[in-house]
Each structure stands twice: as structure tokens, then as C-alpha cells.
Amino acid sequence: MSVLPVTELRPARTQEGSARPSQDDRPALKALPRVRGRQKGLIAAVLALLLAALAAVLVVNIHVANTQYRVVQMQNEHQSLVHENEMLTQQVQHRESPQSLSNAAATLGMVMPAAAGTFDLETSELVNGAEEASSHNRPTNFVSTPAAPGAEAIAPVDISDQVDGAPTGLLGAGALHTLNAFDGGQNGAGVETAESGGAADTGGGTIPAPRLN
């Protein structure tokens, strides 16, 4: 590829010396068309639209960022709730284990049951008589109790914290009071029971016996 000299590229017309077009005939040279009033409005509208879009993007961005932040926060909250729930489930399972139940029963002063009495309802006969449970026959403790979960983590829920919301009477705060007041081992002791309304009613236990009228 070769490059031609610039002179050779000039139009032939000038060299022929033909008359130049007059000044008036020239078209008006302008880089931009003249802005008319209507066009001004259009431009303003476009600019406004641009700004609005920019603002919208900004708002959306801020909103997304905020939401993202909230999502993370809620995820964390969810996770900690899941963990707490898991911990509480573990505590319930631990308390449901036979060893824990047995220990809890022994703490409340319960003993192993003796033979239960049985009636035959059809013949109204006693099939076998009930025996008195021996107060010395406590559950044995050969099977070790598993370690309570979460001893080093969330403190075990103390039911007495929830007394306020609990129903009153023997099923609610009353039961809690009973549990808290007598911490076991009082079979036949009768000291607390005498204070709380007469040993005759309770037969040495903590729950008043039903009365015959």
C-alpha cells in the first residue's frame, strides 16, 4: 500500500479555476441545530429522568444494603434461636432419661413401689392384695447419670422464673411451691407436715389424703 501525496488528492475543480459559489449561497455552518423552546423542555425532562433514575438506583441500593443487613441479623438471630432450642431439647431429653427421673423421684422422697393390689370387677374379688412400700427400698444407682447438657453454656431454664405466668393452684405455682418447699426424704418425718396443717391429714406424706364424710 502506498500513500499518495496530498496535492494529488485535491479536487480537479479548483485547478480548472471555475467560479466559486457566492457567499449567500453557502449553507449555514453550525455544529448543533438551534435549540428551540420545545426542545429545551425535552432536554430538561431527559435530565430529570436521568436524575430520577440515579436517585432510584441509589434508593434501591440503600434499601438492598439495609435489607441485606437485616437478613444477616435475622439469620444470626435464627441461628441463635435454633441453638437455644436445641439446647432446651437436650435438657428435656436429659431430664426424661430414666436415671434423671429416678434421681428426681428419690430426691422427692419417693421409694420403689411394692406389689399393687388388684380387684376383679366382674366377681368383685380381690385378686391379690397390695403391699406397703418400704421406705428403705430406694432405687439403686448403678447406671451412671449422663452429664447434663449445656452445663458450660446456656444456664438451664429455672422453672421458678416462670412462676408469674403460671396458673395458680396445685398445678401451677402451688405445685412449684410444693416442690421447692420440701426437698425430699421426709417420709415419716412429719416435721414439715405438722407445720403445714397437721400430720393426721397427710399420713406422713406431703399430699393430704382424701377424707371420708
Added chain:
Amino acid sequence: MNRILSFRMRIGLAIVLAMLMVLSGRLFHLQGLDPAGYAQEAVSARLHTVEVPGTRGDILDAQNRVMATAVEHYDIVADPRITGDYTIYDEQMDLQRPVTVEETAAELAELLSEDRQEILEKLTDDDTHYSVIARSVTPETRRKIMELQAPGIYAEPVSQRTYPSGAVAGSIIGFMGADGPLEGLERAADDRLSGEPGQRIYEVGADGVRIPTATYEEIPAQDGQDIRLTLNQDLQWFAQEAIAEKTAEYNAQWGNATVADLRTGEILAMADSETVDPAQPGQSDELFRRPLALTQAFEPGSGGKSITFAMALEEGVVEPEDAFDVPDRYTVDGETIQDARPHEEFPMTAAGIYARSYNTGTVMIGNQVDEQTRYEYLRRVGFGEPLDIGMGIEAPSRLRSPEEWDNRQPFTTQFGQGYTGSVLHMVQLYQMIANDGVKKPLSIIDAYIDPDGTEHPVQTEQERIFSSETSEEMLRLMEGVVDYGSGRGAAIEGYRVGGKTGTAQAAGESGGFDGFTVNFIGVAPLDDPQYLVSVTVHRPEGRFGDWDVTDTFSEIMGYTLASYDVPPSGAESESYDGFVGDRQEYPW
């Protein structure tokens, strides 16, 4: 001027052209030669894959109480390339506070109760970019560690096994090691429990941050199946306490108490005198890390006489009240059979021989059937074959064929010597005798439960071994044992109870016999046989005849009957007379 310009232009053009050539060459290289490969390489450089583990299934008891479950714990790992000194905003002082890596190590050591120096070494080990600082910490500890905001320390979620009931059925449930399941059902049913891990795939940019709009794929993990056992957690605990007490009383090597529902073959409890706590397996003797009912084989002793009697009744060679004159020594084919204690010659019925468990009388009855048939009956009830209940351990039993028997074995096998079996072999034997002669294979797994709750019960196939008549007669023979025979301590007020005592010599490690195995297997209520309890104590201390395990039996059976709401019937005993004639009281 023009010349210069054109020369410069030429140079520029040449440079542009050369660059274009290089670019198009590279373009051709990338797009023409192996475009897919390069694209792939680029994607895989950005792709990150994280394994999402499936949740391990639970192990439940028959009442759906959780015996083993998975909770979320965390491994704390460090990337020593990133760890180091850092600054943290201190709210109290309201300024940036520098924290050295030594301080981080000290704080971690306190939170994890571990050695500070060891942790520091892990944090500054330049050879690796992954060092595990602590395994399986609780979510609470993880939270505290994350609050340090130390760079390069991460928490990876891992599944941690917990066993809410601890040592209750520990040897059956099994336990996990650091790298996977080690024993028990955790190991045997690992395929079903573990499920399939899933994957999370995403692209990260050069700065290590996930590219939000790019590929994000998640293959969800498949959770493992739950396993529901036939065990009753409370009964299992009660049996463990009872057998531990008995074993401690005789200072025996081990003891086992097994409870089964004989109508279904379901094992309700399989309790050992000592049981491993799955959370701390190292603290138990190796013997107690697996269920003794499956691992320990011993001579059944007098318990094995039931096979001889059931066979004789089934073959019709004897009736329960047939008369025999029973001496304490009996010589046949040059071999003298002795009873455990010397006694006078008694005029007894077959039922009486069974109730008092006399070897001599048993051989008199058993010898009416030929040797091969006797052997076949031993095989039919399950001896000489391993017994598998899906625990990954086969209960062993050794029984040689008659060709290999020595001169004495044709007789000793009739009263439970000269062959061995496990507790479960004995339980299976009495299950089929008491269940109308129909064998229901013992099982410990009730069902597999999918994560969506679909249950897949484990089916077993039943098989008739003895006739109904034989079963009925055997139950009355067993009632005689409790009424007036060797197992009177097994009686439970209000219920009809039957069973069989057994005492066998235990073979020592160096050959010969150097101890005893004492057992009792009983069934109740005999009006409608439902439950079976076997109590075995191995190598009790003391002298022959000192031991009695029937009280443990009646304790466990009494609890079983009460907890399954079986009412006492108060029905009269239907045991056969033990002696011929009106006189039924004879000295022992």
C-alpha cells in the same frame, strides 16, 4: 514534511499491526484452539464447592424417646497465613486496640480450656493453611470465639452425637470415634443413619468475595434415616439396675438380663451388669463396650434340658407324667452321669425330673431318641449357628456334629453341656417353646424412618418348630420348676410363672472348667404367654449352689408385667405332679 509524516505513520502503523497480530494470535489461541477448556479453567478458578453434611438420623426407643441424636457443634480451625496481630475497635475505650497473636492464643486457650502454647503453635504454623484448634465445640463456645473477631479463625459446623440417656443401652446404641462410628448400631446401621452429604457451589471473585449474580447451586444434603428400636428405655434401665445389683452381690465377672416379647420376638431390654456410656467409651472395660448377650458364649447347662424334653414330647417318646425311677448316678455305655447333689432314688414323673433338673433322669428320657435326631433338634432350635439381630455382631454358638463327639458328649449334650451358645440363643429357644412352638426371629430394630416420616418396618419370618401340644406341655413343665422345683424364687403373686434354672461350668482360658454360669429363663403369664426374661450371671464368687438369680427374674418380670398393663389373673397352677403317687414332698 510530507515524507517525514508518512514515515512516522508507517512506523506507527507497523507497531499497531504488530500488536494486532499478537492480540489476534492470543485470540486465536484462546478461541480457536481450546475455547471450552479455557472457559472451564476460568470458571473453576472462580468456583468454590463446600460440602454440606446431611443430618445423622436419630436412634429412638420403641416409644420414640431419643436415645441418640445429632446436634450442631463446630470445629474451630485456623488459617495460619491469615492469623496474626490485628486491631479491634474497643467500645469501652472508644479507639482501635491492637491485639497480638499471643493474646489471641491466650483468649482461645481460656475459652477452650486448652494449653496456650499449643494453640499458639497452631496459629503460627506456616506450613499449613488449615489447622484444627478444637473439635466439636458447643454453639455457645463458638459464639464467644467469633466475638474475638480474630482474622483467620473460622468455625466449621459439624454434627455431634449426644446420648441423652447415657449408659442406658449404651452397648447397643454404640458410639462414635473422631473419624466415624466405632461400635453398636452406630456402626452396624451407619449406612442408613448417615445419609448423603450435599454440596453448595458458588463463584468467588479475586478478592475472595462471592459474586452475587454468578452461578449458585445447592445440591441439598440427604438426611439419614432414624432407627426405631424395639427396646423400652425405662425397662432397659430397670433391667440394668437389677442385673448390676445381682452381679455386684456375687461379685461376678458379668451379668446379663434380657427381656423379650415372645409373641413377636422383639427384644425389649438387653441389659448388662455394666454398660459403656457412649459419651465416654474409654471409661468402660472393653468387655462392656459390646452387648454381652451377643458376644459371650457359654454352656447353657440345665437350661439346655428344655431341648431334650421338648424333643421327647414332640417325638412322642415320653408323656409329662410318665414314671421314672431316678437315682443320683446313672451309668450308660460305660459313662456315668451324676446329679449335682447326691440324693435317694425317687419315683418321679418326667415333669418332676425337669422341675428338679436331674441329669440322670434327663438322659433316661433323651436316650429314647437316637443321637442324630437329638443333634438335629439342637440345630433346629438354633445351636451351632450364629445368631444375627442386625447389630453387626453375630452371637456365636459352637456345636460339633455327632461324628466329632467324644464318648461323653452324646449324654452331656442332653443336659446342656458340650456345646455353647449366647444369651440370645437361649432366649430364642424359650421364645419358640413358649410361643405355641412358633419361632419368631429375635429382633432389636423395629423400623427405619425416612426424614419425611415414612416408616419401613423390619419384617421377620416366623417358622413352626414345635407343635402346639408340645408348647403347652412344656409351659406346664416350666410351671413345675417355679411351683416345687429349682426355681421357686421366681414366683410372682397373682401370675402364673414358668421357667428353667441352669448352672453350667464355665470353661477357663487355659482349658478345663474354673467357674460357673448361673441363669434362669422364665415366661409369664402362662395363661397367655407374653414376656420372657432371661437372667445370666457369669463366674459368680462363692460355692456351687450358693447362687440364686430367680429374685432378679421376678423383679424384672414383675416390672415388665406392670409396665405393659398385664393384669394378674390369680389363676391356679396347672403344673404336673413331680412324683409318682400321692406323696409329693421329697427331700432334695
